[in-house]
Amino acid sequence: MKRALSTALLSRGAKPLLFLLCLAPLAWLVYAAFANQLGANPAEALIRGLGEWSLRGLWLTLTITPLRELTGLAALARFRRMLGVFTFSYASLHLLAYGWLDMGLALDDIAADIVKRPFILMGFTAWALMLPLAATSFNKAIKTLGAKRWQALHKAVYAVAVIALLHFIWMRAGKSNFAEPAVYGAILAMLLGWRVWKRLGRKKPALG
């Protein structure tokens, strides 16, 4: 069973398949926007849809390592980068949709909005922190930086996740509607909690 899974994950078709899966939400949103399927306020639905898929992408990216270690399926590591890059792409489209559909691409208005509204500032910060990660998401960058420094840099993804979650919670604060942010928060707590637990566990022998 495990071997079959591993073979499937390592097969040549696995990455293209994941690529298509990652494109599916975007394809649906674009289709729905033009086919009038996004309800009475398509702009809002598009901006929020892209934001939600950015969060899901990030959470999936953060799931890879725990899942790999828990299942022993080392092949899962092949997909982490693609998920990360897709997360950044969705977040960029989310930012673009906000800037275009909500703010009419008026850069001065956008700048003022980022400073003025804490939840926008959070979202923008999360995106900006992802920039260096996306920019170093190819093999040569790892070589140039050295694996250690590259890894240290990419630890920023934890900060991105926490800030993105804050952005989501803050956005919903107006309606006191925290059911969904609570689900995202609980999953993130597990994903980060697992890492903390691993770390503490690893330290113990050194202490002994």
Add this chain to the structure above:
Amino acid sequence: MLIRTPASHEPLTSEITPRSVYLNRRSALAGLGLAAASPLALAQGSGKLAKLPGVRSAAAGAIVLDKPTAYADATSYNNFYEFGTDKADPAQRAHTLKTRPWTVAVDGECAKPGNYDIDALLKLSAQEERIYRLRCVEGWSMVVPWVGYSLSELIKRAEPTGKAKYVEFTTLADRSQMPGLRSGVLDWPYVEALRMDEAMLPLALLTFGMYGEVLPNQNGAPVRIVLPWKYGFKSAKSIVKIRFVEKQPRSSWEQSAPQEYGFYSNVNPNVSHPRWSQATERRIGEDGLFAKKRPTLMFNGYEAQVGQLYAGMDLKRFY
């Protein structure tokens, strides 16, 4: 002898349309076979709910010329937290609301309190059609042809006493009919209130219908108020109680987030919500995906009718 020359922006008397022609312009258009071009013809109801016709209102500001929002949009994109916080929830879940029998209690500081059966309330005064802009505090807007009569008609009959400084409106809160009450988003029941002079404005509409039909449940059936110069949440839905009080009540949103929602909540492009600007709005169904949002008007464009009530008030403080 002083001969007065009209300023260039003033119309010549010969250019002024006679009042009778103006008031009958729709029937005049209909006579020309242009009825389909009138905004009212564009604003078709569902065809499934009971008809509730209204005579064209003569109240100042009662009919805006903006294109009415499509019925499907106005009845599927709603904030009515008693049925859930998602804007699609009310249309999907409000069918559980029972609008008959329905009684509205009118009490508090008044000489003639009473319980009004909804069918008696419907006939209390002549039903009028009014086309109002609706501006939500969230930054979107619609144009809705409502059917109802001025709230003042009901208030006058209750004969409020000198102590009646405010009017408080309470929405039904029944868990068996309203699934949203299980969430603690707000303290139920939903309460809204107006200053007495606001409530007496002809523009304040006690509303029973829209698009020539009775209100759909998700829009606040069987009776609600509509206050077009205030953000939408002030226009309480599915009202069961109207109470005259001396002290300023705390409305539900004021209680939930006082730094974000004030008692007055007049539409004001110059006073931002703490988390977003109120300077512009997106007109539902009208402004395309890539269209720039339209500027929001002071008092939602009803300044001529309501501005005097707030003269001298610091609207940044009394938001």
